[in-house]
Each structure stands twice: as C-alpha cells, then as structure tokens.
Amino acid sequence: MSNSPSELRWRNRTNLLRHLHLHGPATRATLTTHLRLNRSTIKALVDELATDGLVVERLPDGRERPGRPSPLVIPQPDALVVLSVDIRVDEVVVGLMGINGRVFTRRRWDLRSGWPVEHVLVDIAEYARLLIGESTRPICGVGVAVPGIVRLDDGIVHDAPNLHWNDVALREWFENELRLPVDLGNDAELGALAESTRGVARGAHDVAYVFVDVGVGGGVISRGASLLGTRSHVGEFGHMVVRTGGRECYCGCEGCWETEIGRAALARALNLPENCGREEVAAGMRALLQEPVAVRRALGEVTEWLAVGVCNLVNLLGSDLVVLGGLLAELPAEVVALVEETVQRRSIVSRAVCGVRVEQSSLGQDGPLVGAAEMAFQRALSAPRAAFAGTKRRNPAASLHVESSPVRSR
C-alpha cells in the first residue's frame, strides 16, 4: 500500500462513498465522526462527489438541535449502477442495481437442464447488452454468481457440478463480450456478503452462512470481511464429511453434508421425488408449518445433521452468528430454534462466547444476486477516478457475436 497524498485522498473518497453506499444518507457531521477525518476534508470530498453527480446535499428537515444544521449527504442511486447476474442450477436472474442497494431492473428465466454452457452464456450476454444499451445510467461493472468452485486468480469456474461445467473461463469471456470489468464469485459466498451488507448479518463480525439449493454451499465473514481462500473461494461446506459411512457423494466421499441436508435430502424427508424443484420443496416445508408433530417426524433427521454440521462450523470458525439461506430460509422456525439450542449446548466454542445465534436469511433466494452486485460495487467504489469518467462511453461497444469459446480446451 502506497501512501502518497493523492492516494490517501482517493482512499478517503472511497471510504466515504462506501459508507454512503452501505449505510445510506448521512450528515456531514456523522461522516466526520465515522470516517475519523476532519470537517474540511469531509467538505472537500463531498463537494467533489457532488460535482461528479454521485451525491446531493440537502439541509435536514427537522431542526431539533440548536446551531447550524449539518447538511445531509444523499447518495444518488442512478449515478453508479452495476449489472448483477445470478446463475443458478435451473434458472438465471439478471438485474441492475444502483448505489445504496437500489434495484432498478430484474429478470429471471429458466435454464433447461443440459443446455450447453455456450448457449447459457450467450443468452445472458445478449440480455445484459440489452439492459446496458437501454440504460441511461453509466454501468460500472458486472458481478456474476455461480454455483460452483471459482478460481479467483484467473476467473475460471473450475467445477460447477450441478451445471456440469468444468474449466469455464467465464470472467474473460464476459469481459470480452460486455467490455466491462467483471467479477466472479461462488453463489453461497456472495450470499454471505449480501447478508452481511444488507441482510440479517448486517453489523455482525463473524458469520458462517449456509446456502442450500441443489447443493450446499457456504461463505464466511471473519471480523467483518469476506474470508477468501488462496486461489479458490472458501466454504465448500457441502463437502464436509459429517456422517461416517453415509451416502455416496459425487465428490468421491461418503456422508458429505450435502448428501444429508441438500435439496434431495429435504425432498426425501418430505416424501417428494429426489429431483423435484426448489418451489416444491419450499411448499412442502411450508405445508408442515401448522403441524409440529409432522415437522419432528419428517425433519427430525435433517435437523440432527444440520446441527452436527453447524456445530462443526462454529467450533472451527469461531462464528457468533450462523445464517441459514436458500431452502433453509423456508425451514419451520421450530427446526431453527432446535438447531440453535443443540449448537449452544454441544459446541465448546459457543459455550465460551456465551451463545451462538442461528438465524434464517432475510434475503432468501436473492442473496447471491445482491452479493454479486455488492462484489461489483466493491471494485467500482475503489476504482481509479478515470474509470468513472469512462463508463458511459465504453458500454455499447460490445459486439453481438461470440468471439471465443468460454470453455477451455484441456
């Protein structure tokens, strides 16, 4: 990290913008306190952001306190927009999101099983170009969530088993297609980021996030920041072995968490076909809501394996909050309470920190989409100044045909 005055100034600007993005409008006085900068520095930075159209200033309505009121600095959602893509196992969701988390546009469509990766990506790119072209707002980046193992250094989807994708150079391909900076992340990890910035884990320091759809993924927030592995993301929670001699998993192990609490396991517990859709499983769980006895009978075993895995996570990671996302957000509240009670009783770390909370996600299925947008914002908000100026010009140039194959030859 270099420390020249201009870089210092840019870092302060970035911190200010990030604060407004995450916390919404704030008075200059609040910003002075939170960012630990003096008033004249804050004024200069706010003036600069106002000139760039990123904020407006307004005197607050109420005049409860005597003295000169501190102007309210209001971020302008329109001023900085990212494109967010959530590729799921059986559908795609694409949206435009503005600063401070405002959603402008959003569309979802089904993904046909076995549809080749090239076709899926061409569809996404076409729709993305449409959105970008129509937008009157500058798009400053793209975030993409993928249900698989993503290598951070080269932006390659190494393995998305439920999509049957291997070694897809997704970042490079989208960057070529859309002529915008693209960031790529694992869906569950981005879900964790979303919960910690705009969901139930907001303000929590150490969070383990479990996301159940077809597979089981996870993300970790440690001391308020996403935990990242070296080349891969962290949190293949689904492939923690929890049950000795349990069912065979496609990964080659037996008794993985995924085989015990994934969508197929939930479907089995509810007497539904193993390959049924997300909505059927969710509906099956909702149908149990009025019948406590049926809940225990149907979900008793899933509850036990959920508790075993959550207990391991808490003991290993020292989390003080565990967030259950995806299909787990549909679990009856009493199952969640039972898991929390079991973990508090069994986990030696929970006993040391006086109780770990287990909560259901407040963003539900939207976690990865919101998280992908946040990831793109993280880059955009700290981008060098030139990037802001350039965004409007650079968007529509992307060509309409596929220039190269995203699939690596091996």
Next chain:
Amino acid sequence: MSNSPSELRWRNRTNLLRHLHLHGPATRATLTTHLRLNRSTIKALVDELATDGLVVERLPDGRERPGRPSPLVIPQPDALVVLSVDIRVDEVVVGLMGINGRVFTRRRWDLRSGWPVEHVLVDIAEYARLLIGESTRPICGVGVAVPGIVRLDDGIVHDAPNLHWNDVALREWFENELRLPVDLGNDAELGALAESTRGVARGAHDVAYVFVDVGVGGGVISRGASLLGTRSHVGEFGHMVVRTGGRECYCGCEGCWETEIGRAALARALNLPENCGREEVAAGMRALLQEPVAVRRALGEVTEWLAVGVCNLVNLLGSDLVVLGGLLAELPAEVVALVEETVQRRSIVSRAVCGVRVEQSSLGQDGPLVGAAEMAFQRALSAPRAAFAGTKRRNPAASLHVESSPVRSR
C-alpha cells in the same frame, strides 16, 4: 484509521521495523522497493531507528555492482525484547526473545498434575520477574500461550480442559504482576502464527495448522494473516465431529477429532498406556521408522481419521497448505505422504486449486513459544513511540506478592 501525517509516519516506521523483524537485515534499496516508499523517507526512518538504537547501518561487504552501494540496515536483537511463556498441560517454558527472532534465554519445568492455577501462575511470575530484573535489555511486552479457549476481548482463559482451568483472568493478573503489556493466545493458534512467520508456512497465504498434544488444536492463516473469531480464537479443530458414533469426548459430543487423533489415540495405536507422556508417544513413533509394515498396522486407523479431518479443513477453509505440528511432527514421513495423497484425491477444493500440500512443522514443540513471542512483538512494533522510551524504567517495579486471585468468582 486516522490518516494524519504523524500517524502516517508512525505507520511507515512500524512497517519498516516489522519488515526487518520478519526478514532480517536488508539494504535501504530493498526496503524502498518492499515498502513502496521513496528513498528520502526510508533514509529518515532508518536514521530515526538508528538513533533509538533499534538498527545499525553498515556498507555491504561485496561490491559486485557498480555505483554507490546501498547501506545494509541491520536490526539489533538486543534493542527490543519480549518475554514469552508457553503453558503446556504438563510443563511450562519461559523465554526471552529479541527482534528478528533471536532467543536469548529459555527455561522449562514440569507442571505437576492438579497443581492449582494460582501456584502455576505465581511460579511463572516469579521466574519472569527474575529474567526481567536480570535483563540489561528493555522488555517491551509479554506473550502467553495457553492450551485452551481464550477470550480475546477480556483476556480470560475460559476453558483449558486438560489443565482444569475455568475463567482464569490471566491477562489482567500477569499485567498486574509484571507491569508490562500482556497478550494471551491459544497455543495452537500461536503455533500457526509461528509457522507462518518463522517456520514451514513462511510465505504461504492460506494455512491450516493442526497441533496435537493431549488435545487437538488448530490455527488458520488466511491471506497471510491470523484468522480470529469474534470473542474467542478460532480453530477448536479437536471438536470437529469426524466419526459418527465414535468415542465420547469430554466436550459432550461423540467422535470428535481429538478422540481419534489426540495423544491418547496415538498411544492406543502404539500399544502404550493412554495417559503416557509426550516423549513416550514420540519415541514410540520414532521406533516405527524402520518398519513400514508396522507403521501401516499401528497407525492405519489414525492415518484415516487424520485424512478425514484434514480433508474437511481444506474443503471448508480453502487452505493450500496444511501444517502438522506438535506430536504430528513426529509421524513417520510415509504417513504424512499418505494423508497428503488422500486429501489431494478426496478434497474437491484440493482438486480445484491443483493440489494441497500437507507438511510437518519445522518448529516442532516450539511453535506456541515462538508464536507467543511474535504476538507480543506485533503489539510492541506498532506501539506508540512513548512505549519504547518507557520500557526500561517500568520493568523492575513489579511487586513480588500475588495481589489478586486470577480465578474469577462465578
């Protein structure tokens, strides 16, 4: 983080000192490159450190390259010393360590089983005062490693089960006794810090460290920095449940990793009494070295459970290096190779990052002692300037009697 010029200057000085502490002597030119500061800033900082006696400058011996040689900046081990304490289940080690990792003094003594916590601490404090009083060098801090769950916010040992310690206000007590800043950490976590600063994990970004003595502990280095939980340390690896329906653990669970690979499990595998000492187990493993068949027969089951746990760690944490410390550093090399091969084959994350390495600790039993010193240095090197000036004066003032009980009344 405030950014005033004086704080910026202090941060630069801290970074420079830390670089010399971790990497040893360096030319001013190297420091300029590594710290990304300009030559005049480096010169001013080095001059300041030389005035404070923390470094000396010397022209390098060789004159291989033409031009004016860049002076070599050499940290002075004597100039900044910390006291390091490693409390183990059956012994205590106390040492003095200087800047750049030089060990000056070191002593160990046995800990009688069941010896009350007050007596253990009084013994340590007495010996520590002796060392501090005799030292001609300023002691700037104390680091203490404990085999248990340490709460970082209040410096309390919440639970050290193998010592039968509960809620011991160790940091406060030592601070009162020694009149020095005291930092407290879990032994395995400090072992991880030691491996990453001075051991086999030096330079590695994402490390899981497993430390086996009576219990099984762990530490995580994520992107080059220690991973910390909120109030507790992370890494109660020993209480990850790996074996469904396995042996009962004192923590209340069954089949914890600790019951499968801890010292008692190793002793059972070697046909030794479960409560035998560290040296007996280590000797038992060394005796196997020449007999590959006996290794497989004796340690086959331990190897399997070791692999299951390591595989879970890699899948959850995305580590690219797993370091086996404590008694695991005595394992025959073929067992380690087998664990590595198994993890590379089974772990979906290892396959994604093209192989995870499993290596034995290079610091052996010394990990926690070295790590405790590093923890104390982390604070000392970033302490405000006044702390350096004051250290010499403040040392010998500590009183000789126990002023308060370290055990919390509950």
